[in-house]
Amino acid sequence: MTSSAHGAERDRLGIIAALMVAIMVAVVAVLVSFVTMFVLVRQGAELTEIKSQLKDIKAQMQEMPQWGEHLDTQVSPQGPSVRVREQQNGAGRGKSTTFLYGAEVHRRAKRSVSNIGNFANKITLPTTLRDDICQWERSIEAIKLALERYDNEFTNAGLKMNKASGKTEVLIFGRNPPKAEITVNGDTIGRVEQAKYLGSVTTRESGNKAEITERISNFSRQAAALQPVLRDRLVSNEVKKTIFNTILKPVLLYGCESWVLTKKDISRLQAAEMKVVRTMLGKTRADRLRNTYLRETLGITSIEQDIERAALRWLGHVERMDEGRIPKIALQYKPKGKRPLGRPRKRWRDNIQEILTKYRLGRLVRLEEEGIFHDREEWKRRCSQLTGPKAYLGKM
Numbered sequence: 001m002t003s004s005a006h007g008a009e010r011d012r013l014g015i016i017a018a019l020m021v022a023i024m025v026a027v028v029a030v031l032v033s034f035v036t037m038f039v040l041v042r043q044g045a046e047l048t049e050i051k052s053q054l055k056d057i058k059a060q061m062q063e064m065p066q067w068g069e070h071l072d073t074q075v076s077p078q079g080p081s082v083r084v085r086e087q088q089n090g091a092g093r094g095k096s097t098t099f100l101y102g103a104e105v106h107r108r109a110k111r112s113v114s115n116i117g118n119f120a121n122k123i124t125l126p127t128t129l130r131d132d133i134c135q136w137e138r139s140i141e142a143i144k145l146a147l148e149r150y151d152n153e154f155t156n157a158g159l160k161m162n163k164a165s166g167k168t169e170v171l172i173f174g175r176n177p178p179k180a181e182i183t184v185n186g187d188t189i190g191r192v193e194q195a196k197y198l199g200s201v202t203t204r205e206s207g208n209k210a211e212i213t214e215r216i217s218n219f220s221r222q223a224a225a226l227q228p229v230l231r232d233r234l235v236s237n238e239v240k241k242t243i244f245n246t247i248l249k250p251v252l253l254y255g256c257e258s259w260v261l262t263k264k265d266i267s268r269l270q271a272a273e274m275k276v277v278r279t280m281l282g283k284t285r286a287d288r289l290r291n292t293y294l295r296e297t298l299g300i301t302s303i304e305q306d307i308e309r310a311a312l313r314w315l316g317h318v319e320r321m322d323e324g325r326i327p328k329i330a331l332q333y334k335p336k337g338k339r340p341l342g343r344p345r346k347r348w349r350d351n352i353q354e355i356l357t358k359y360r361l362g363r364l365v366r367l368e369e370e371g372i373f374h375d376r377e378e379w380k381r382r383c384s385q386l387t388g389p390k391a392y393l394g395k396m
Contacts, residue, residue, distance in 0.1 A: 134197050140180050143170065147184045163187045171195045173206055175340065200255045208259050216272045219252040223276045230280045240280045241299050248276060249306070256307045257314035260351045266304050273303045308355045309386045315352055319373035359385055 133150070137143040147168075151161050162168060163184060169192045170182050182189045194203040194210050201211045226243065229235055252272065259265075270291070277294050278284060295302060321328040331349065353364050361367070361382055373379055 132198070140172070140178060140182065144182055144184070147182070147189065151184050163189060169195050171202065171204065173204055175205075177204065208261065208265060211255070211259070212261075212265050212268060215252050215254060216268060219248060219272055219276075222248055222251050223279070227279065230276070231282070233282065237280070237298055244276065244280065244298070244300060249303075252303065253306055253310065257310045258348060259307065259311075260346050260348050261307065262346075266307075269303045269307075305386060308358075309383070311352060311355060312383050312386070316373050316376070316379050319368065359383075 135143065135146050135150075137146060151163075154161050161184075168189055170189050171192055171194070172178070182191070194201055196202075196214075201214045203210045223230070226247070229243065230240060252269065261269075274291055274294065277291075277298060277300070281294060281297060283289055283294065291302075318325075318327045318331050323329075349364065356362060356364060356367075367373065372382070
């Protein structure tokens, strides 16, 4: 066979190989298209089934005879399923109706104490989140009556008020509170010196010392868990800054809008903050670097400035509230009677006035008379000097 014949044979084999590859690619493409179409059709069928089941859930909710029954959703190899099951213990057990359960608890709690208790000569309502209720009263007799009505109302609804220690507690404010025993339908309710509700610690003296200690403890615990990342030299300062502002700082400043701080409290918060900042920058106190320099290097604002900004933002929200809202009543409330001996305690209103004076924003009474707080943009513009024009102040 000549060389030209060999060349023709090779060309023919090459063409056949190329055609086979093209055919295989086409077959694979067709198979992928069929698989994709099958998946889409199946997902569409499952979505239709889920929508149908959601309609069934809504219908079952409307026909529920008692709030003690809860809907439960399950996903099994055979597909999603919905069933009604009996509530066990705790609000979290009813996954699909936790919101409805909480709404019913709030409705019954509101009805139980609709005509007792007062705050600045106004009827108060309980604050509730799911099955956690906080009831404020001004006398031991009123709190006893409220607890008894809670117990009776919830019992009639098939619910049970947990009166065990650590679940239902009574905290009496004041320098010399009465030593009275509180019983509800034969069960004694424990009294405590401090209590935690929705993450905030409240003490008998009504100060912020215990709350700040709790915040610093939680902040340090979270920072310790993130130390491998914060100490890593390969992680950029921008990433560390994001972690600090989005994960760590909210833990330290939770609820800071209502704090009334002393210089010692601010010093404790700044010490906890700078300890973590030095860790992120790989510095120690022996380097003798100013806090302002470390903050500028990382690109963060000080804790004190964040607290002041949050307090002014909350002030704007409170001033725009309706007159019947409890925060608005508390801001305008003037207690009657004689003050005890000694230096008067610093009020939140006094703390706000100090911040306004510090940044030359005027007197609080004058701002209220001018109605500045009702203009969000104007109030936000006046407060922008706290951290500069480029700072994000949120909804002031």
